[in-house]
Amino acid sequence: MATTITIDRQYVKTGETAELKFTFTNPNYSLSLASLTVRTEASTDTTVAGGTVHSLVNRGVINGQRVYTATFTPTANLNYSFYRIAYDVAGDADDAFSDYFAVDTVRPTIESASIAKSDLRLGEKTTITITFSEPLTYSSFTLADLQVDAGKGTLSNLRRVHSDTVASATWQVDLQAPTTRPASGLDGNQIRINLAGITDKAGNTGENSVVNGVATSWTNLPTVSYNIDNGVPPMVAITGQPATTIKGGDSFTVTFTFNER
Known part of the structure; x- marks a missing residue:
């Protein structure tokens, strides 16, 4: 079984990839990409995958354990969401999960x-x-x-x-x-x-x-x-007053024109 699945980034952002590391207690263990999934743990849209796992490399036996590495490439235009890498094989006892990590490939605007x-x-x-x-x-x-x-x-x-x-x-x-x-x-x-x-x-x-x-x-x-403001008090021109006296019932329009709004 996989003893550990680790990822080298807590946040995976625009333009980045992350390295995954799989360590098995059985030095003869063989890992395939088909047994790995990117599991959505919390997301605004759970139908969107957080990314893909690819470029699997067998690193050999290190300290008596079989070690593989792979690359995680995040999905473009994905808002901040939490994911885990899951290792799914027959029987729950052999399943393993990475720690939570966040994917955010959207720039703030x-x-x-x-x-x-x-x-x-x-x-x-x-x-x-x-x-x-x-x-x-x-x-x-x-x-x-x-x-x-x-x-x-x-x-x-x-x-x-x-x-x-x-x-x-x-x-x-x-x-x-x-x-x-x-x-x-x-x-x-x-x-x-x-x-x-x-x-x-x-x-x-x-x-x-x-x-x-x-x-x-x-x-x-x-x-x-x-x-x-220009700091100068506004001036006003008043026009429209009649030149002669008006009698009861008459009216007229006065216009006030300022030199600025």
């Missing part, structure tokens, strides 16, 4: 982003909320992964919405408008995020610029932009 107030006075502060497709690992997302244009404000107090110690999918960051009016670009300012800087629990980054062959993994937060 930005699910939504919003800004509490998009029109800011000079020096005014607002809050931006970012929700990812899955929780991120602790401390993988930092202020260094966010940018605004020079002179267009500062970002601070990046935080999880829930606990500081438990992975969360929703984060918030404060944006303060500059105290001095920018020389240009008051409207439509963007906030950029480095997708290669965010990491899920399995270690998948939001973007792999090397694999995808792009020069940068920075992108604008979707649906988030802000405008900076």
